Amino acid sequence: MYKPDGRCNISGERVKEERLRANLSQEQLAYKLQIIGLDVTQKVISRIENGSRVVADYELDYLATALGTTINHLLGKE
Numbered sequence: 001m002y003k004p005d006g007r008c009n010i011s012g013e014r015v016k017e018e019r020l021r022a023n024l025s026q027e028q029l030a031y032k033l034q035i036i037g038l039d040v041t042q043k044v045i046s047r048i049e050n051g052s053r054v055v056a057d058y059e060l061d062y063l064a065t066a067l068g069t070t071i072n073h074l075l076g077k078e
Helices: 012-021 026-035 042-049 057-067
Strands: none
Touching (some): 012 042, 026 042, 026 057
């Protein structure tokens, strides 16, 4: 698997920034995602943020919704 800069995703850093901006813990974000239909745990959030987990395209939509941002922002396109 190709890992630019040793990371499995390019959205993790933005996910962390937005989570902290929203004053949410990883556990709180996982719970918020579970409420809207994405079955993840705190450990999954941690792995997304540190780049050790691939983020599926459909997961980006859930993450953007839960964090009140856009997919483009999470991908660094804004």
